[in-house]
Amino acid sequence: MKQQEEIFEYLQKEFGEETVEFYKGDVGQPWLKLPAEYLKKMANFLRDNAELRFNTLMCLSGTHYPDKSELGVTYHLHSTLHGHTVAFKVATPADQPEIPSVESIWKTANWHEREAMDMFGILFKDHPNMKRILCPDDWQGYPLRKDYKPQEYYQSMPTGT
Amino acid sequence: MGILDKKYHDSTIIIVNLQSALNWARKNSLWYEQFGLACCAIEMMATAASKYDFDRFGIIPRSSPRQSDVMIVAGTVTMKMASRIKRLYEQMSEPRYVISMGSCSNCGGPYWEHGYHVLKGVDKVIPVDVYVPGCPPRPEALLEGFIKLQEKISGETIIKEKNPELKAEKV
Numbered sequence: 001m002k003q004q005e006e007i008f009e010y011l012q013k014e015f016g017e018e019t020v021e022f023y024k025g026d027v028g029q030p031w032l033k034l035p036a037e038y039l040k041k042m043a044n045f046l047r048d049n050a051e052l053r054f055n056t057l058m059c060l061s062g063t064h065y066p067d068k069s070e071l072g073v074t075y076h077l078h079s080t081l082h083g084h085t086v087a088f089k090v091a092t093p094a095d096q097p098e099i100p101s102v103e104s105i106w107k108t109a110n111w112h113e114r115e116a117m118d119m120f121g122i123l124f125k126d127h128p129n130m131k132r133i134l135c136p137d138d139w140q141g142y143p144l145r146k147d148y149k150p151q152e153y154y155q156s157m158p159t160g161t
Numbered sequence: 162m163g164i165l166d167k168k169y170h171d172s173t174i175i176i177v178n179l180q181s182a183l184n185w186a187r188k189n190s191l192w193y194e195q196f197g198l199a200c201c202a203i204e205m206m207a208t209a210a211s212k213y214d215f216d217r218f219g220i221i222p223r224s225s226p227r228q229s230d231v232m233i234v235a236g237t238v239t240m241k242m243a244s245r246i247k248r249l250y251e252q253m254s255e256p257r258y259v260i261s262m263g264s265c266s267n268c269g270g271p272y273w274e275h276g277y278h279v280l281k282g283v284d285k286v287i288p289v290d291v292y293v294p295g296c297p298p299r300p301e302a303l304l305e306g307f308i309k310l311q312e313k314i315s316g317e318t319i320i321k322e323k324n325p326e327l328k329a330e331k332v
Contacts, residue, residue: 135278136241143277150277154240161273161281 002052002084004030010052014045031074032088039090040100046077046086047105053081057106062116064094066146071097071122092122101127119144180319187230187256188314191307194229194249195222198236201263201297205235208300220307226252231310233303234289237265237272238280250287258314260306261289264296271296 002010004022011020011032019038024030034042046054054077063072072091078084092099101124103109113124114133121142124130131137140151150159177185197205209215209222223229226249238246250259261283264270269281283289290313293306 148277155244157240157243157280158285159240159277159280161269 001082004032004086007046007052007084007086008032010049011042011045015042029085029087032086034088034090036090036092036099040102040105043075043102043105051082052084053079054086055080057102057108057112058085060102060109060112060116062120062122062144063089064120064145065091066094069094071120073099073116073122075102097122098125099123100125101130103127118142121145180317181315183319184315184317187317188311189219191218191220191231191258191310192223192229193220193231193233193260194226194253195224196235196249198234198238198242199263199265201235201265204297204300205233205262205303208303213300213304215304215307218304218307218311226250227254229253230256231258231260232287233260233262234266234283235262235297237270238283238286239278240280241278243280243283243286246283247286256317258290258310259283259287260291260293260303260310262293262303262306263298264294267292267294 008020008022011034015038019035020042021033022030023033046052056078058076058078059074060076061074063074064070065072068091070091071094072089074087074089077086077088090099097120099122101109101113103113103124104126110127110129111133113122113127114129114131116122117124117127117130118132118134119142132139135143136154139154141148143150152159197203207213209220215221226232230253232246232250232253234246250257261267265272265279266283269276269279272279273281280286291306291310293302295302298306
């Protein structure tokens with residue numbers, strides 16, 4: 001079982017010191033920040049390294065940071081073999097949000113990424129079925145973005161009171 | 162011997178006008194569409210189960226809209242579901258009735274302001290006969306709603322059209 005600092009050092013040793021950042025807030029779990037272009041390599045490393053073995057993606061969720069005009073994705077991993085947990089974040093510009101899909105690494109990501117796409121409009125590259133999961137296919141906009149304004153009518157039904 | 166003479170002698174014959182016979186038959190065999198949308202459906206199921214026993218009013222579930230007389234909209238009507246509900250309503254044969262059960266289908270309920278995905282009242286899509294308030298309503302409330310609907314049915318006439326046709330509006 002490893003602490004997040006140790007996992008951070010593993011990633012630094014493998015990919016170089018500049019690539020990963022370590023954050024710790026006043027409350028809650030510390031997290032790592034990964035660059036989007038390294039995401040798939042690092043995810044593969046986290047899953048396959050004999051001492052890490054993160055075989056479960058517990059959660060994948062989208063976030064909108066309007067002050068930075070960025071969209072982000074937070075990943076929570078768990079290793080059922082070693083019992084340790086890690087959280088990491090990836091950010092992408094809000095006007096062209098694209099992040100590589102980790103569906104080929106953890107199958108759990110399939111629906112989670114579709115949800116993040118549905119709610120935040122983050123496009124996951126190489127996802128096998130990148131379409132909305134909760135809202136109807138012809139829905140306009142991304143409901144969980146901070147600047148979201150609902151459409152007034154959906155199929156000529158009013159959305160307001 | 163006319164039929165009127167038998168009125169007081171033959172106990173198997175009752176003389177009544179056609180309108181009240183029809184209304185009597187309709188109000189005592191309200192078959193509802195067996196589907197639920199959210200937590201109200203749990204209360205609806207409880208009402209149908211042995212403790213509250215819908216069946217004593219002749220109310221039984223049907224699995225096909227074509228065979229049912231009343232639709233209980235039990236739960237949150239999402240935008241995605243609203244068009245399906247409208248289609249189910251259109252598939253029902255007349256006379257057809259709608260009971261809107263719970264705050265969500267009455268007016269949007271807790272989703273009235275920020276629920277972008279919820280239709281603010283099922284009456285924006287289909288005509289409603291009885292609104293049952295509550296979140297969710299207790300089985301007694303739903304039964305009360307059915308009794309109200311029965312009252313409404315007993316006052317119907319066979320001459321006047323019940324529901325004006327729904328019109329599509331271009332927006």
